Amino acid sequence: GESVGLHLPTLSVQEGDNSIINCAYSNSASDYFIWYKQESGKGPQFIIDIRSNMDKRQGQRVTVLLNKTVKHLSLQIAATQPGDSAVYFCAENTGTASKLTFGTGTRLQVTL
């Protein structure tokens, strides 16, 4: 079936460096994507979203890139901080108010 997946299960970066978390999706009909951050014992926290009519979207310290040709999504975190340590999920959606399909997550570890 259609699925969303992540290339790397764990990513370790030094404080101050930039982080790049990747995600591959397989449903070509998906037209909306979200990145969530989930800290231990908490629910997923919305970070940034992007619609399929865009290639790039920037937020505060975060940038999401969408490559529809290869069905690839990435989250870039600038100047990674210890507070960024968490599991990051990408999720795809194919219709307003419909379900999100999540990948398995990438754990980001920030070392001092």
Next chain:
Amino acid sequence: EAGVVQSPRYKIIEKKQPVAFWCNPISGHNTLYWYLQNLGQGPELLIRYENEEAVDDSQLPKDRFSAERLKGVDSTLKIQPAELGDSAVYLCASSLPGRREQFFGPGTRLTVL
């Protein structure tokens, strides 16, 4: 503005016992979702409500799971009887009418012994 509220945060029960989870969505969010999250995995949708109507319950195991949202605001998810494999985190999320961003609550961690 308060976020999605869920209770209890933790629940430990023995197998074959019933259990219920409660969710109060963000004010004004008419769409409510219940997700199941197993350890190390992303959330999976169980049921979606538009106001009081369950519009997508295709992933809900109806032999033991039930849900309700009688007045179109808060919602209850029930499992009866619980099985060992039901141990997971049960997440509630909500969204505004016509919007795709879903906001999640802290979840209820269920342990079935």
